[in-house]
Amino acid sequence: GAGVSQSPSNKVTEKGKDVELRCDPISGHTALYWYRQSLGQGLEFLIYFQGNSAPDKSGLPSDRFSAERTGGSVSTLTIQRTQQEDSAVYLCASSSRTSGSYNEQFFGPGTRLTVL
């Protein structure tokens, strides 16, 4: 079946512009996560959605970052007034639940964002 997809795969933008990154999770997965990975670094948690619950936004680095998940499926991560330090690979992952426990996360291929 289809995995997690993300678009665009690459995005080059100028400092100060807004960008939108899209994630299509695996169908039926109720949990959706956004991470940021800088070159050679680990995964920095940004935000997490679970069903209809309020999202956990504790990882968003500033108020320039926001995300939404429409209809419990597709998610969009928006970065306003981009800065050069926002350059990174943005990874989306989704996960299902079994008997209340979370299963493994399936990652998309990521969006490489470059801010000039």
Added chain:
Amino acid sequence: GQQVMQIPQYQHVQEGEDFTTYCNSSTTLSNIQWYKQRPGGHPVFLIQLVKSGEVKKQKRLTFQFGEAKKNSSLHITATQTTDVGTYFCAGRGAGGTSYGKLTFGQGTILTVHP
């Protein structure tokens, strides 16, 4: 907040040598997962450990979860060039409103010289 530390950051080995990466959490975990990221790729799930003291094996890979559920390790026996990549541990807290959240370690970058 919860922190997950992973060491070493880098490991260079000759093909055939063993490799171990260690993961330590600042708080007790409900479970821990391990992922592998090949160069240029995205993280791929390897295994989940849930029980205190649990040991699981996948061919040449051995995963352990500490008795206190605060630390874990991944050991690879007789490394091969196909083992190259970054290995991440990811811990899930014992409860609370963000039970679904995973905290990733910084990863260990493994290089295998043929």
